[in-house]
Amino acid sequence: MYELHVGIDDTDSPEGMCTTYITCVIIEQLKYYGYHVSSYPRLIRLNPFAKFKTRGNGATSFMLRLNSISQIGEVKNIILNKVEDLSCLENENTNPGVVFLRGPITDELESFAINTIRNIMSIEDAKTMIQKLNAEYYIFKNGRGIIGALAAIGCPLEDYTFELLSYRLPENYGKKRNINHQSVISMDEKTYPQTFDNLDGKYMAIAPKTPCPILYGIRGETPDAVLKAHYLVETQEPIERYCIFQTNQHTDIHLQKINEIKNMQKYGCYIVSGEVKDTPWYIEGGHVFFKLKDDSGIIECAAYEPTKEFRKIVKKLQPGDQVEVYGGIGSQGTLNLEKIKIKSLTPVFFEENPLCICGKRMKSAGKDKGFKCSHCGEKIREKSKISKKIRRKITPGFYEVPPSARRHLSKPLIRLKGEST
Ligand code: ATP
Numbered sequence: 224m225y226e227l228h229v230g231i232d233d234t235d236s237p238e239g240m241c242t243t244y245i246t247c248v249i250i251e252q253l254k255y256y257g258y259h260v261s262s263y264p265r266l267i268r269l270n271p272f273a274k275f276k277t278r279g280n281g282a283t284s285f286m287l288r289l290n291s292i293s294q295i296g297e298v299k300n301i302i303l304n305k306v307e308d309l310s311c312l313e314n315e316n317t318n319p320g321v322v323f324l325r326g327p328i329t330d331e332l333e334s335f336a337i338n339t340i341r342n343i344m345s346i347e348d349a350k351t352m353i354q355k356l357n358a359e360y361y362i363f364k365n366g367r368g369i370i371g372a373l374a375a376i377g378c379p380l381e382d383y384t385f386e387l388l389s390y391r392l393p394e395n396y397g398k399k400r401n402i403n404h405q406s407v408i409s410m411d412e413k414t415y416p417q418t419f420d421n422l423d424g425k426y427m428a429i430a431p432k433t434p435c436p437i438l439y440g441i442r443g444e445t446p447d448a449v450l451k452a453h454y455l456v457e458t459q460e461p462i463e464r465y466c467i468f469q470t471n472q473h474t475d476i477h478l479q480k481i482n483e484i485k486n487m488q489k490y491g492c493y494i495v496s497g498e499v500k501d502t503p504w505y506i507e508g509g510h511v512f513f514k515l516k517d518d519s520g521i522i523e524c525a526a527y528e529p530t531k532e533f534r535k536i537v538k539k540l541q542p543g544d545q546v547e548v549y550g551g552i553g554s555q556g557t558l559n560l561e562k563i564k565i566k567s568l569t570p571v572f573f574e575e576n577p578l579c580i581c582g583k584r585m586k587s588a589g590k591d592k593g594f595k596c597s598h599c600g601e602k603i604r605e606k607s608k609i610s611k612k613i614r615r616k617i618t619p620g621f622y623e624v625p626p627s628a629r630r631h632l633s634k635p636l637i638r639l640k641g642e643s644t
Pocket residue numbers: 232233234235236241242243269270273274275276277278279280281282317318338339340341342343344345366367368369370371372
């Protein structure tokens with residue numbers, strides 16, 4: 224038996240197509256010709272800040288078990304012909320890449336994959352690694368896709384989830400998706416938390432809004448769970464095919480835990496602790512910002528408008544609160560919050576005038592003149608204002624953005640086992 228790993232990326236454009244769909248078609252064709260595709264294909268999400276991504280920066284990979292080396296030629300033809308036929312080659316930013324690797328996944332390849340999830344890589348980096356591994360690559364146009372294709376083969380999956388993707392008939396691409404809303408609510412009731420992110424409040428979160436071939440995607444912990452959920456969803460349009468992917472989605476694999484704010488860089492995703500430096504503020508558009516500090520530096524953190532109710536939690540933070548933030552740094556150098564753990568709340572006080580013996584609140588009698596009561600006329604000279612502790616309207620614990628604002632890689636709290644959320 225010979226193992227052949229196949230990685231594919233950069234086949235789609237904002238106008239259409241999807242690398243997962245092409246992978247699904249290829250796998251069906253390989254099976255039709257009698258090839259054995261081992262286990263589930265993989266959908267690997269890469270750095271959310273990669274410049275040339277179309278949407279969610281996903282690449283795919285799968286593994287074939289071949290009886291003889293001589294089969295490799297036919298397998299490659301099937302795969303490369305489909306990639307060429309189905310990719311959006313007319314779009315200037317679509318640069319498909321396909322990687323074939325015989326043999327095991329090395330530690331170095333795993334590191335390359337983690338780097339592609341956490342940093343920005345070049346086509347040359349991918350070519351160097353492919354050469355080291357004695358692997359092969361095929362490119363269409365500039366072939367940037369080999370970065371993602373190689374990373375999809377190499378990504379370690381210590382933690383993983385599954386996503387079942389169902390696809391539409393081509394004549395329905397771009398049209399309104401016809402999914403029975405009530406059936407999704409009932410599916411969620413029957414399968415949550417084995418499936419998750421099906422709904423966002425009342426809204427259906429399983430259907431994309433783009434003109435791509437996907438009708439819906441159901442995310443969950445096991446293939447059985449997503450399959451059960453799939454059978455519970457009713458649609459008023461036919462499903463052309465579906466495929467279950469094993470994926471690094473919702474694992475937080477993109478986040479690096481670091482000790483010092485000064486070590487954070489643009490386009491990196493981090494977990495870092497610090498103290499809230501100033502009172503959070505809203506800016507036009509409904510985005511909430513605050514500054515987080517530690518002994519090494521300061522980072523601006525943001526809960527953007529799409530994070531909806533999460534912003535209200537962030538707005539309630541006060542200078543001195545100790546928090547751990549989870550998120551990635553975009554081009555402006557601001558950390559885009561995905562989750563926040565409030566570790567401790569600082570006591571906040573406000574000052575008020577003393578009460579009079581008659582029970583009414585006294586008023587200032589003028590600068591350094593004490594207080595007087597406008598009700599009974601009582602005066603006091605020395606007494607200073609009284610400091611009173613404010614009851615904070617948040618409690619320590621974890622808070623997260625809603626499903627519709629969640630990054631593919633971000634781990635939902637329901638998957639954070641053993642942590643108080
Ligand atoms: P979809 O999610 O719809 O499949 P996409 O958002 O995955 O689309 P692609 O069309 O795959 O976007 O384009 C992403 C491109 O960026 C690919 O060429 C991929 O190789 C490259 N890429 C991915 N991660 C990185 C990275 N960390 N550094 C540099 N390039 C990257």
